[in-house]
Amino acid sequence: MRSAAPVRLAAPAWDIAVPVRPSRLAGVTMAGFSDRATSLVDVEVVPHPGVMVVFDLGDRALVVADGKGREQRGCVVAGLAPDRARGQGPAGSFSCLQVRLSPVVARAVLGAAPELSGVVLSLDDLWGADAVRIQERLRAARSWEERFTLVDVALARRHDEGRAVDPEVAFCWGQMMASRGRTRVDGLAAEVGWSRKRLWSRFRSQIGVAPKRAAQLIRFDAAAHRLAAGQAAAVAAVDSGYADQSHLHRDVLTFTGVTPATVASAPFLAVDDVAWPDRH
Structure with missing residues (x-):
């Protein structure tokens, strides 16, 4: 694992970890985040050209909300250009693994491209019991590198089973x-x-x-x-x-x-x- 130096922002101070090796899937990048702040974590998502999957690993639930007041907890998926999405978590216990997927890859890994656009969903709605299993395994993992590997294997498997774009x-x-x-x-x-x-x-x-x-x-x-x-x-x-x-x-x-x-x-x-x- 390549662990970056803490990045100090206006409110939280993030510890960021990134994988040693790139994903086996082109168009997939991952990072792990831990927050050492003493105040509430509140970060607005700036839209980017990718689909975001967040695996919550903190002691208390991370909440990701969209601009319409709908909230998701646990494993969360934000489609392309989500409407005013923001993440909030309690002080001192925030930890998550975030995955960014090219929409070309997301089509096979997640499916339902039109339904994902602009919204925030629970990964449970797309993966069912698989989402629960991988969340449990990620929480039991002892290192960021182990977590990155677990997610990478799961993404690759679903990609191979999914429907590719033209x-x-x-x-x-x-x-x-x-x-x-x-x-x-x-x-x-x-x-x-x-x-x-x-x-x-x-x-x-x-x-x-x-x-x-x-x-x-x-x-x-x-x-x-x-x-x-x-x-x-x-x-x-x-x-x-x-x-x-x-x-x-x-x-x-x-x-x-x-x-x-x-x-x-x-x-x-x-x-x-x-x-x-x-x-x-």
Whole structure:
């Protein structure tokens, strides 16, 4: 296990652990979090181009809520661009293992792509008794590396048993990620030999969002990390492919409901370079 130095934010001080080896599945990254703070943990999720699975390992329940007041505990799944999702946990006992899945992988591992988009669900609803079993094994594990291995094996097994996305859809997602959301979607349809209507339909049903929305989310993610790194909003907008600063401002409001300045100081982004160094 490669254990990172604590990351000290405005409220909590996180201890972060990451696996020594990458996942056997491309598009899967993991990190373990422990909180040594004396106050309530309260972190708003900044949307990113991935599906998030959280395994709660703390003494008392971690609660993940969406913007509609619905709450989930234990093993939680947040789909692409969840609506105002936030995690809360009691002081001094917060611990979780977080997995980020490319939606291309999430299709086989979790299934139900359209139902996952924008919402927060219990993993029990998707995996049934398997979710309970892996939660018990993770709590019994003696190290982060053992936990990472347990999750990786479970994901790989379900991936092999699941239904993969079309190669054309996977290609289009990969091109969007490589270009940081700047690739023209109509050009992708022509490149894979599909009509625009067919790409829209297959992409939406297998990834969970329409291609244009996916590109918007990927571009927002790139800009959000530039803001968190200290870039001025005008510079981050240009470098991320936005027409101007007001265009970036609109996307930030769409995905988070707050201003670029607020996103720049978000604790959820402050840990990314440590927990997800290979996110792109």
